[in-house]
Amino acid sequence: MPTGVAIRDVREQLFDAAERVLLRDGPSALTSRAVTVEAGCAKGVLHRHFADFDAFLAELVLDRVARVEHRGAVLRDRAGEGTVADNLTGTLIDLFGSVAVAIVGLVTSRDELRARLRESRPTGVPVLTEAAVVIASYLVAERDLGRIAADAEVDTLAPTLIGAVHMLFADRKGAPPQEAAVRKVVTAVVADAG
Incomplete structure (x- = not known):
């Protein structure tokens, strides 16, 4: 995703992406990379909104x-x-x-x-x-x-x-x-x- 593009409701978008990964692939597949790929955003987006x-x-x-x-x-x-x-x-x-x-x-x-x-x-x-x-x-x-x-x-x-x-x-x-x-x-x- 290009930088500088605003993402609306980032937290909810990331939570929904995590839920999809979790339901589809299970807890062991739930990584920050899997979440951001599923959400269609850069990995840094997650780390800007959460400590880790x-x-x-x-x-x-x-x-x-x-x-x-x-x-x-x-x-x-x-x-x-x-x-x-x-x-x-x-x-x-x-x-x-x-x-x-x-x-x-x-x-x-x-x-x-x-x-x-x-x-x-x-x-x-x-x-x-x-x-x-x-x-x-x-x-x-x-x-x-x-x-x-x-x-x-x-x-x-x-x-x-x-x-x-x-x-x-x-x-x-x-x-x-x-x-x-x-x-x-x-x-x-x-x-x-x-």
Whole structure:
């Protein structure tokens, strides 16, 4: 790309390029060069906006965490509508059908990235931890509406749902699970809460 040409929304362009590389080629292929080639910009662009590549990756993860939290607001607004199983199934398919599984692989494969993320998120796996909080918040809203049992252990149900459905999506190269398979897991996990 010629120098002096302004790039609009550089951060988002670089994040989207990184996501495409991550989804297509996996965490081991995610390099600053791969990102800038995918984004169609000079390598120096990334380093002008981020201290180093791990700082870039940390910001990418945090950006994707913010998206999960935004989805959480949408899910909470659905409390009382449709069925609990349908709402959870749709949200979990949306979560794991996106870049979430690849982000987990990225975080677990890069020690420096994990160390940087631990500075602001001392426990859990980024994206999955926030997804569990989102699900728990939704389940509390449904419990308050009487749509799940008053004694439902939402703080146990939420990570159980995240873990069980994550296992369905964990094979990055395979076909994603059918909606019916996700619904079956969701229904089994929340059966006693209903």
